[in-house]
Amino acid sequence: MAKQGFSGKVKELIDSATRGTAEDVDYILNHLTPDATFSMTRFVDYALSFVESEAGLARVEYFLFNGTQIQRNYCALFFNRRDDWQIVKKAYEAGRIDEIQAYAR
Secondary structure: OOOOOOHHHHHHHHHHHHHHHHHHHHHHOOOOOOOOOHHHHHHHHHHOOOOHHHHHHHHHHHHHOOOOHHHHHHHHHHHHOOOOOHHHHHHHHHHOOOHHHHHOO
């Protein structure tokens, strides 16, 4: 994925995702609050697509099961887009996401 031409908050989030430490994923997902703007949710959603490290993926999975509702929803989208259905199915069966979120892309 190309990440050229970004600046400001979206660049900061993408840089965090590219590093992909657990702390970086925490930083990104902690932007998903009840007060998050639509733009911020889009920035977070896009930035998550750059997470590829084992530590980052493990932390996104942690949030899928333990985050707030909005965090779990965006984590489900992340794994669905990666075709990691087994993780999403496990979260659905555990009652952490609903059927609509489990099948969303």
